[in-house]
Amino acid sequence: MKYEKKFIRxxxxxxxESHQQQQSAxxxxxxxxxxxxxxxxxxxxxxxxxxxxxxxxxxxxxxxxRSWWQRLWGK
Numbered sequence: 001m002k003y004e005k006k007f008i009r010x011x012x013x014x015x016x017e018s019h020q021q022q023q024s025a026x027x028x029x030x031x032x033x034x035x036x037x038x039x040x041x042x043x044x045x046x047x048x049x050x051x052x053x054x055x056x057x058x059x060x061x062x063x064x065x066r067s068w069w070q071r072l073w074g075k
Contacts, residue, residue: 029035 027038029038
């Protein structure tokens with residue numbers, strides 16, 4: 001009887017240790033850029049946030065840069 005209890009406890013301990021090892025085994029990345037690319041693939045952006053971002057960007061002035069003489073003469 002005692003032998004069976006010890007055996008069961010030992011077996012449960014081994015199972016729990018293997019679960020902990022599996023959970024702690026993570027994905028390794030060679031660089032920060034790799035990690036960010038992986039994260040982007042795994043993360044869904046909420047549609048509401050996308051809509052608000054597009055609205056905000058549409059209000060920004062255009063990125064057309066005028067030359068120095070156009071800025072000087074006000075064109």
